[in-house]
Amino acid sequence: MKVNKKMKTSALAGAALLSLQALPASADQEYLLTITRPGHLQVIDMSTNEVVRTCDVPGKFGTGSIAPSPDGKIAYVLSNMTEDVYGFDIQTCDITFHAAQSQGNVRVKTHQSITVSADGKELYTVQNPVRHLPDRFEVMEPQLAVYNTADGTDAKPVRTFPVDRRITKIAATEKGEVILGGADIKAIDVNSGEVRMVTALQSWDRGPEWLPPDAFAMHSQGEQSNEYIMPYVTAKFQDDTMNMETAEWWWGISRVDLATGEAVRQEIIPFEFIVFNFISDPRDPNIFYGSFNTLSKHDITTGETLALYEMPHTYYDLNISADGKTIYVGGTSSDISIHSSDTLEKIGSIQLSGDMSTSDLRVATIRD
Template identity: 25%
Template sequence: MNYSSTYFHLLKKFFLILVIASLLFLASGPFGKAESTKEMLYIGGLDVTFAVDPVTKKVTEIPIKGPNRDMTWTKDGRTLYINSEGRTKVAVVDTRENKVIDTLTFSTKDYVARIYGLAIDPTGEKLYATLMRSKVEKTELKALEPVIQVMDVKTKEVVKEIKVPWGTHTLQFFKDGKKLLVWAKDIYVYDIEKDELKLHTPVMNADPKDGIGNYLYFWVRGEDNHDVALATNYKFYPETGEVTEGVILFDLETGEYKEVEFNEMIGVFSGAMTKDRKTAYLGMNFIAKANLETGKYEKVVPNVPGTSYGFNLSGDGKTLYVSGAGPDISFYDAETLELKETIELSTDTMDVRVIQIQQ
């Protein structure tokens, strides 16, 4: 037997195993630990944003001036941008510490800019904002044309300006970061590489026979809806006088646009859907479980705390989070629509967003 050959073969095997083990160790994250995420809820209030741990139910108050409204966050969930101070400022929050670390503004010495839409790009470097601007000329207040401005968050300098139609509001990035979904009276898409804004789908200016749509700007889901933008939509048919309620679904990966009209009207402000895209949960004075394939409400129950604006789902799809309007956050079982718990908060609220934060 050739012992030296066998020994050399075993040594090769040992080093191969060592290399594979090292690669697995490095791939698993810092110190060989797999990177985990923590789900947190962020709820805008007056002079405060609430950070709520849905597991422990601990509530942390983050002081931020004025009504705290729209939110956008980085891909890792670690930095949150909140529209605040009467839509004139953006509070930047470290979500691991739940503290304000910076404040941004688009106003200049020449005009006051009010923010009606926010989206941070996937790199976390550029903040896009829909602006309505005004300036004082002698004794008159003059409105300037609406734009999207792009800010480099490091330098706080505006590096680009994009003209948009009146009524432009919510902004959402496509998953690849190359395009921006622009919600105006109709649906537009801005191609970042081509610097080109194009009409995608008429909604309010649709053909009357297809129904004239009117969706609710303030509670559009996206990052917390499996990368499908979801807005509640009401349609009017002039020929028959019929009015329907439903949802707009816009796939932020493929660009596919879809409308679902429901079989009855209960009044809905917002909603969120399951990962398989078969079911949506929506509400206002009632909470409904809707079948997105048939357009039917499968179950409708009273919203126990009363009128709410914000309806959102946990990452695992098992819990429905309800807030907005009243000073509270409620937890419903998504399967049974049974109210599990309501936590009182210190101010009335606007919405509830669900963020997965990398630890």
């Protein structure tokens, strides 16, 4: 049977259209990022949970702190014993940025404190400088350093502002501030240097019934919910005798919305086990997960622990997929444990070439 040429062309066009309609819609690509010893940036495809790229990081291992760019394409890494910052194209491993923070006889250390502006144009670090003199070390004042990410592999600070000591994890807001996680949570305007209190912690005044909190931000993995979380531990005493044995012990959080810079501080669950890091579920801001020796799931509106999973060893940090279905637990050793967010049951594992130690576990999302 002969087929009319016009009908044949129409049929082919229809088949092509059906084929295109059958293709999945364009989707964001999520990569899990971490650093392993002796100095490798591990790039993990979260759709397959496989390491797709291992980038060599110059310099000695630092703390493994990572700040992904907003477009997900660049990972900024602290290296060389926390003195240098390198920017890696995570799709090629090319180094696009380098800032050597130590200059001359001034040695600069940055303790986890690295972040990128919401538009990706600036990078921020908190520098802790010490001048090395022939007969002594001169401890200098810490400062926030501002770099242009477009300045390439010989970047120098374009602005600096004085900041407090004891600052660890920081994060950039969409309002042009950097959240500073220290004894208290503060925010600094990156153009004027003006500092404001966000959440009082060590300086809070809740009377003699409340113990000043023990707060420390080693890891802040809030990119999936666009937030910064500082965990703390405190106690509520029965009376002014401040009896530790009868006190109610609580986990609390200072939680900063990175879109607005506004924060809430609240006690969320009883202090029953160690948590090194909290993340929230991107589908429900009231559901929290925590990790250390135990992976845990909590409803912070009720203070109820919804699920527990005992881990085979300590894991310092965790992160979550954008759809909220999968939790990745890492740090400390050389394996990333993969869990269902519904039940916390283990559903997989990623073996790496070296241990992560104190490294971050960040998600970089490349959007089409």
